[in-house]
Amino acid sequence: MTTVTTSANHRGTQRRRQRSSVVDNRERPIGVFDSGIGGLTVLKALTELLPGENFIYLGDTARTPYGTKSPEVIIRYSRENAEFLLAKGIKLLVVACNTASAVALETIARDTAVPVIGVIEPGAEAAVKASKSGRIGVIGTEATIASGAYTQALKRLRANAEIYTRACPLLVPLVEEGWTDNEIALRTVEYYLASLKESGIDTLLLGCTHYPLLKDVIGRVIGPSVRLVDSATATAQAVRRVLSRYGLLRPERKGEQIFFVTEMPDRFARIGRRFFGPEVESAVRIER
Numbered sequence: 001m002t003t004v005t006t007s008a009n010h011r012g013t014q015r016r017r018q019r020s021s022v023v024d025n026r027e028r029p030i031g032v033f034d035s036g037i038g039g040l041t042v043l044k045a046l047t048e049l050l051p052g053e054n055f056i057y058l059g060d061t062a063r064t065p066y067g068t069k070s071p072e073v074i075i076r077y078s079r080e081n082a083e084f085l086l087a088k089g090i091k092l093l094v095v096a097c098n099t100a101s102a103v104a105l106e107t108i109a110r111d112t113a114v115p116v117i118g119v120i121e122p123g124a125e126a127a128v129k130a131s132k133s134g135r136i137g138v139i140g141t142e143a144t145i146a147s148g149a150y151t152q153a154l155k156r157l158r159a160n161a162e163i164y165t166r167a168c169p170l171l172v173p174l175v176e177e178g179w180t181d182n183e184i185a186l187r188t189v190e191y192y193l194a195s196l197k198e199s200g201i202d203t204l205l206l207g208c209t210h211y212p213l214l215k216d217v218i219g220r221v222i223g224p225s226v227r228l229v230d231s232a233t234a235t236a237q238a239v240r241r242v243l244s245r246y247g248l249l250r251p252e253r254k255g256e257q258i259f260f261v262t263e264m265p266d267r268f269a270r271i272g273r274r275f276f277g278p279e280v281e282s283a284v285r286i287e288r
């Protein structure tokens with residue numbers, strides 16, 4: 001009798017402990033990193049779809065851009081970003097940078113105990129869904145295009161897809177300068193998209209965090225018959241699926257965002273407001 005009571009109590013205590021640890025894990029923030037400011041377009045989609053979640057964002061502004069760097073360096077920087085966020089007790093990590101996702105996702109996921117989600121797979125899935133003909137264009141940084149990560153992901157999903165890629169290195173600085181709708185933006189986009197226009201694609205995957213801000217110009221140049229897909233919304237949906245699968249969705253309440261950067265917090269906040277909104281009031285600088 002005593003034994004039964006004790007063990008029932010024990011089970012009750014265990015259940016309470018389990019329940020409280022589930023609640024604790026739900027309350028943990030989601031970590032998001034990017035090479036700098038651009039990942040805020042992904043964070044925007046995340047906060048729109050998951051308004052109750054708390055987010056910790058890290059922009060590696062001291063070492064941006066990643067798009068012109070070697071895979072070894074991108075992997076090293078990405079690892080350090082992930083370590084910083086993991087030390088904050090996050091429940092899930094979003095690699096909100098196309099370049100880091102293309103080059104470093106596997107390495108990071110291997111070393112990390114929480115789920116890790118990049119932007120490549122979700123973006124490729126969205127593009128395959130959008131495309132009727134299977135002729136898909138991809139634009140991104142030099143490192144993203146050179147990695148072939150989007151081409152491989154698209155081919156895994158649709159083996160007979162025809163993929164046309166183009167690196168567009170000047171688009172990142174244009175967007176950061178706020179030149180998203182002027183003559184220079186138009187001419188630059190025309191120059192980069194010329195070969196893609198001729199290839200007869202029906203879908204164009206915007207494989208860089210900055211390009212959603214150029215959506216109007218890109219749409220005008222590539223024409224109305226080509227659907228534009230960006231990875232941000234699809235990534236947010238993937239994050240929601242994973243949180244739900246692991247019972248980690250935070251009960252609906254208002255979440256908040258905290259911003260960390262490795263350099264120039266004021267510039268980050270100023271430009272970040274264009275990417276995300278007025279919530280980017282300030283950022284905390286961390287030492288590297």
Ligand code: DGL
Nearest residue numbers: 035065066067098099209
């Ligand atoms: N965030 C990067 C990306 O999405 C663009 C900026 C960079 O080159 O670091 O690829």
